[in-house]
Amino acid sequence: MKALVLTGKKKLEIQNTEMPEPKANEVVINAKYAGICGTDYALYNGLPGSADAVPPIVLGHENSGVVSAVGSDVTDLKVGDRVTVDPNIYCGKCEYCRTARPELCDNLSAVGVTRNGGLEEYFTAPTQVVYKLPDNVDLKSAATCEPISCAVHGMDLLNIKPYQKALVIGDGYMGLIFAQLLRSYGVKSVDLTGRHDDKLAAEKEKLDIDRVINTTKEEIPAEYDIVIEAVGQPATQEQAIEATVKGAQVLMFGVGAPDQKFSM
Ligand SMILES: [Zn+2]
Ligand SMILES: [Zn+2]
Structure with a gap:
């Protein structure tokens, strides 16, 4: 599959990469749209976003797509579901997470920042951050859920x-x-x-x-x-x-x- 990989500061390359395999609690998403945000521009220039992006990495934290595979423990999503992703994955265990301030999480990982995001054909995300779209929301609009949120x-x-x-x-x-x-x-x-x-x-x-x-x-x-x-x-x-x-x-x-x- 094809991926737009950030390979270093101000360096983007289209590469042929391996299809990702979902972990037990993850789904694979066939990306349909990915927004490019000011954060992406910062990451491209070697600055941090919500966290540091360490190349090689695929950006695209504002995204939407269709579930193409599910991990062994996934019960709430199925192949064919239209989804969008909250890129921020909180640890749930640090002081900030446990005092209802997850946006300050000490161990944040993020789709399209610390792990591969929507600027490739297929990417993975844990189900806790994957949202099924209502029928009246098209996939292009859905890629704006993160900035609107x-x-x-x-x-x-x-x-x-x-x-x-x-x-x-x-x-x-x-x-x-x-x-x-x-x-x-x-x-x-x-x-x-x-x-x-x-x-x-x-x-x-x-x-x-x-x-x-x-x-x-x-x-x-x-x-x-x-x-x-x-x-x-x-x-x-x-x-x-x-x-x-x-x-x-x-x-x-x-x-x-x-x-x-x-x-x-
Ligand atoms: Zn953004
Ligand atoms: Zn935390």
Whole structure:
């Protein structure tokens, strides 16, 4: 089978590799879609994601596919099931896992980071992180479950009320997901910043944004109760703080460089 293998820093190769065999609690998934995320770009450049990726490794932590084989102990999934994967596999035993903070797990392994992911024809995952798709979710949409889930977790950390005025900083992929989530959580006023008029105009129309702000030529008013930063640069992190009213909440979602600083 074919696999896109990260063989070193900034080195990707298509290789012919062995079909993976499932362990007792694992399934083999015939990959159909895999997203490429900012984390993949970091891993490609030799930086850590949720954990270190040690080459040779196959990336693709945002993925979907069809179960093609099941391990001997698997009872809840069968060949032909359409699935997506939560890439993060927690140990369940460390202090963080046992105090209900598995995202801080000391022994994290991750599909597409520490073990092979969806950028190959077949990959394995333990059933604890494999989710069967409802019939109304197509496989392409399903590959977005992981990034949307990250955004939903961020939303869960905020105290959101319908009457708040919300701003999303950055109209990249995650920013646009946040704008839609704010609406679906019932927030009445949702504004969005970006840097390109055409793109912003299309997003305003398509996603029912109240006001779009092109930050290359407009100031962001300091009038927001909720600000979601979805870029991860010092300049936009500072914008997020400055856009607030008293008592506001800021979600710093964008991932910056490890040594990055911003003032507030
Ligand atoms: Zn990702
Ligand atoms: Zn753990």
